[in-house]
Amino acid sequence: MHERKGIEIKEIITKSVRQLKISESAKTFAVKSIETLIHAESKIHGEPEDSVHFHEAASFDTVVDLLGTAIALDDLGCFDDDIVVTPVAIGGGTVTFSHGTSSNPAYAILEIFRESGIITVGGNVKDELTTPTGASMLVNLVKECSEFYPPMKIQSIGYGAGQKDFEGFSNVLKIVRGVASTKLQLDTVKILETNVDDVSGEVLGNMIEKIMAHGAKDVTISSAITKKGRPTNLVSVICDSETMNSIMDLLVTETGTLGVRVRTSERYIVPRAVKTLSVNIQGQSFDVRYKTRELNNGSHFKIESDDIKEISGVLSISFKETEELLNQEIRKKL
Numbered sequence: 001m002h003e004r005k006g007i008e009i010k011e012i013i014t015k016s017v018r019q020l021k022i023s024e025s026a027k028t029f030a031v032k033s034i035e036t037l038i039h040a041e042s043k044i045h046g047e048p049e050d051s052v053h054f055h056e057a058a059s060f061d062t063v064v065d066l067l068g069t070a071i072a073l074d075d076l077g078c079f080d081d082d083i084v085v086t087p088v089a090i091g092g093g094t095v096t097f098s099h100g101t102s103s104n105p106a107y108a109i110l111e112i113f114r115e116s117g118i119i120t121v122g123g124n125v126k127d128e129l130t131t132p133t134g135a136s137m138l139v140n141l142v143k144e145c146s147e148f149y150p151p152m153k154i155q156s157i158g159y160g161a162g163q164k165d166f167e168g169f170s171n172v173l174k175i176v177r178g179v180a181s182t183k184l185q186l187d188t189v190k191i192l193e194t195n196v197d198d199v200s201g202e203v204l205g206n207m208i209e210k211i212m213a214h215g216a217k218d219v220t221i222s223s224a225i226t227k228k229g230r231p232t233n234l235v236s237v238i239c240d241s242e243t244m245n246s247i248m249d250l251l252v253t254e255t256g257t258l259g260v261r262v263r264t265s266e267r268y269i270v271p272r273a274v275k276t277l278s279v280n281i282q283g284q285s286f287d288v289r290y291k292t293r294e295l296n297n298g299s300h301f302k303i304e305s306d307d308i309k310e311i312s313g314v315l316s317i318s319f320k321e322t323e324e325l326l327n328q329e330i331r332k333k334l
Helices: 006-019 024-045 060-076 107-114 132-139 201-213 244-255 305-315 319-333
Strands: 094-097 100-103 152-161 172-180 185-196 218-225 231-239 261-269 272-281 284-295 298-303
Touching: 006 024, 006 060, 024 060, 024 107, 024 132, 060 132, 107 132, 185 244, 201 218, 201 231, 201 244, 231 244, 272 319, 284 305, 284 319, 298 305, 298 319, 305 319
Parallel strands: none
Antiparallel strands: 094 100, 152 172, 185 231, 185 261, 218 231, 272 284, 284 298
16 A cells, blocks of 8 residues: 555545444544545645545555554443543654655644644654644544643543653553543633723724624623723633634734733533524514523523524514513423
């Protein structure tokens, strides 16, 4: 399997998973992983995905790695788990491959992680610590990246030692499996902050609308006092890493601020789901969206305010009355 096209490797994996007695999640994982690898190579070489040629990845090792991992994880029931990864060590120095010698990490590694929410770190070793195949599997496995372990009761630990020996650094992959000690979910977010003291309330209101439309999770504005007793507005935005850059640009453009503070933060959130229910109010039928969450003291729900506002306008009654009527109807059906 030398100099094969990426789509040929994908075809081998696709045909193989059809013959294997594994779950659909495991099959999807194997196929998605090779697709991630092909997509990265396509972006690097600027050519269509069906024209991508594999060099280092064009071996049975790649097929075995992907299929073997899918089978093992499926056998352990890991596809039903929430998988969290700590920042991934990618090493440093240089790496030699089919195109010659290049700085490490290789181009494919950067491209694969660029489109994920996974944090990468260099490190103490001038060598490749993460391969493109490993990276492609990782981004299709993990649900979140965290600098710290989530709270859990440890059940089992697995260690995998690599073939290379590094001076003063253990070449070991560690996997820990456990049961969450809380029903709350750990979430990693970016917090953007800036102080503005020379913009009007109208400008700030417009800014909030634009930032929320660009995918922010929340925006708050607090009054504060800065040096020399000057009043100011502290703008704080919670977002994810994928939307961070575009939101920073908006903050600068809309407020004229000269700087934005950025930090990574972890938060615990109550698991929730958005559902839709058809209700009848005053002889008219409406589809209403609501968030539902499970806590120790039972189930709770909250109707989306945009839906309340829209239905309030249609029925020509107050927001408060509309909310009460909708709550009554939803409680009847839950």
